[in-house]
Amino acid sequence: MGIIKGGHLIILLFFIHLGYAQEESILWNPEIPLSWNNFKDMPTEGDTSAALTASGISYQFSAEQINEEIVLDFQVSAFFYPQKSWYKPEVCDENILNHEQLHFDIAELFARKMEIIVKKKRFTANVKKEIKEIYQSIIKELSVFQDVYDQETDFSRNIPNQRLWNQKIKTALKNGQL
Numbered sequence: 001m002g003i004i005k006g007g008h009l010i011i012l013l014f015f016i017h018l019g020y021a022q023e024e025s026i027l028w029n030p031e032i033p034l035s036w037n038n039f040k041d042m043p044t045e046g047d048t049s050a051a052l053t054a055s056g057i058s059y060q061f062s063a064e065q066i067n068e069e070i071v072l073d074f075q076v077s078a079f080f081y082p083q084k085s086w087y088k089p090e091v092c093d094e095n096i097l098n099h100e101q102l103h104f105d106i107a108e109l110f111a112r113k114m115e116i117i118v119k120k121k122r123f124t125a126n127v128k129k130e131i132k133e134i135y136q137s138i139i140k141e142l143s144v145f146q147d148v149y150d151q152e153t154d155f156s157r158n159i160p161n162q163r164l165w166n167q168k169i170k171t172a173l174k175n176g177q178l
Helices: 094-120 127-153 159-175
Strands: 002-005 008-016 055-066 069-080
Touching (some): 127 159
Antiparallel strands (some): 002 008, 055 069
């Protein structure tokens, strides 16, 4: 979708928010960790998990073609979705909350990774499609990474591995990326 005006192609603003755009969301903030009060959904009957964190990445951008170059104004963010997240108070503790926080932190790291990729890429007039492809690739990679995290920590029950992951993610956040 674009408008050609005076030799400039202007791409209108696009916003992707993982299908939760109309729902309450919490923007990732290093100063404000999650609390159990943020988990507002109820577990489905028979679910054996202790908690579930719904988090994801959204992006928005505008693009303008100046001569032969596409210039982007791009923002990507990680969000937590309280209405899709839940926990079982009778089995949850601070260790499990920390585990869930790291899922949200990992989403932030992949938001940063996407931003780095977009900043390095030269886009064509198909910028909308090209960004969507980057986003889909990042989402797939994020999903695999989240699964590895759960497997290696045994969903927080492997305390030594959980500590290793805590440090790995803390370091990555401090350095700005994975």
